[in-house]
Amino acid sequence: MSEVQHQQVEGRFDPYPTRTPDLHQPFRRIDPVVHARNQHRWEGPLDEVSLSRYERDGFLWFEGFFSHDRVAPFFAELAEMARDQTLMDSEQVIRDPGTGELRSVFGMHEISANFDRLTRDPRILGMVRQLLGSEVYIHQSRINDKYGFKGSGFDWHSDFETWHAEDGMRRMRAVSASLMLTENNEFNGPLMLIPGSHQLFVPCQGETPAMNWQSSLQAQRIGVPSREVLARLATHGGIQAPKGPAGSLLLFECNTLHASNENMSPWPRSNLFFVYNSVDNQLEEPFAAPQRRPEFLGARKNVGQLTMHDEYPELAGQGVRPLS
């Protein structure tokens, strides 16, 4: 592997070159992890301990963030979606490569007013604005389902690497909020993360094929770090798989390496993902792909700043501490 040179792509400076013919060494990110330390305007619910932990690990885990009662109503809506044949036949719905069962539904916040409202929860939005140091919008939302004994895993990857290469997201200034709609336990394929991996950008080898997303959302082959780099990072930082009841929340930095294994249990695993991007980091043309991806994978139209709803006014400014 050789040192990567920052590249001019069609006249543009590319801070994170990837999908190159040769394999290049990982390098330290040029973007901060917490974008608004000590800025009065972006004060929020996370205290200094939490901010430091996020900076170190690349994620924060909030066990039982929402009550079971708050999460339960979403299931009725999901069941209704599954009966919507037009939606189920659309591009937004990804099937499991092994079983043909539902794997992901994209654009959740546009399909459902309830999910849209959830993206504007004052506590989540407060933390996200604090971490990104700006107003934010939803870059992508999805639900990942793994049925009992059925759901395939996801190989190790950085979301940012794909969003940079295929969607033209220039800088690392996005955060994913993953809300557990079911219990996540040791056996139903919980999300695994490599703490500290977000500090490095891992360039990936190999050109992005046209319309790559049509296969990559089932099983990713391009944009996967080399085994050698993964081994080095996992041996250095370890692997963590946060577990907890439905309603638990994970915030993870866009460049944190994560994966998940198959669901070996009878217990379904449903996780909702909202990706918040800074309004100052809106998408350009893809840095390493022949064309833009569809709107439901990387928003370009509906990118106005999110406004908190006022369901919990009493919580505004109240401290939120991760439990692990």
Place this chain on the structure above:
Amino acid sequence: MSEVQHQQVEGRFDPYPTRTPDLHQPFRRIDPVVHARNQHRWEGPLDEVSLSRYERDGFLWFEGFFSHDRVAPFFAELAEMARDQTLMDSEQVIRDPGTGELRSVFGMHEISANFDRLTRDPRILGMVRQLLGSEVYIHQSRINDKYGFKGSGFDWHSDFETWHAEDGMRRMRAVSASLMLTENNEFNGPLMLIPGSHQLFVPCQGETPAMNWQSSLQAQRIGVPSREVLARLATHGGIQAPKGPAGSLLLFECNTLHASNENMSPWPRSNLFFVYNSVDNQLEEPFAAPQRRPEFLGARKNVGQLTMHDEYPELAGQGVRPLS
């Protein structure tokens, strides 16, 4: 599903009919789990608490049973085996269906004097004879390797179901000893078991194809319980995945349902398996397969009773307590 009728197979009584055209209900085993309660002749190192736990759960876990120093020398021998091209090209070596890497090597105790000696360890052999209430021999031995980021999992199954159907093992009177040659942790695909599942025999649907073992050892399709039955058993008994350092030992009853997931970590997972069968339970003709399997999968020749070696004479009769 209907109640199964115990069948006459070619004039033989079959206590555990399986691989039938229709799906049948699970039924309670007719064999004891601990075969020699309070029999002076088969006294051994397990105390009543351990015996009761084995009877209830179908397995016993001994964290750090052997020291690291005791286990380490086996690696040199394994590396030597991997360089033996004649062995590597033989039927005894099973490759990973995804990667082509080494998955299993059968007949370990016949290939290596060291592994053979290990099968006759006084502590292990003492416990096994106590559980089976008889002299014992090695029905099968193997090593299962999962390389880092590579090893595929094993779907849920009862070993006895296969040994009964394909090898003609009539009764449930065998126990597997699995010795961890590497650490088994949450991320490298540890063995998972359903506690209490050994109490039921789960008939499986579908005829055994000729030479089934040539594909089933890579990925099992016949002899897999239905999802519905698995869900019922796992919801009732839960799932456990014992974890610990190299040298840890698992004893599990031949009918306990077990599985393992993919290795998502950079850390290899190597587990050694010795299957002890009672000398009073030697193989007949297969109960539900067109022909016998090879000797390395189900011993018929070398079935004389095992004799303890005397490396640890001071341990004979000493109590051994599982740590979990």
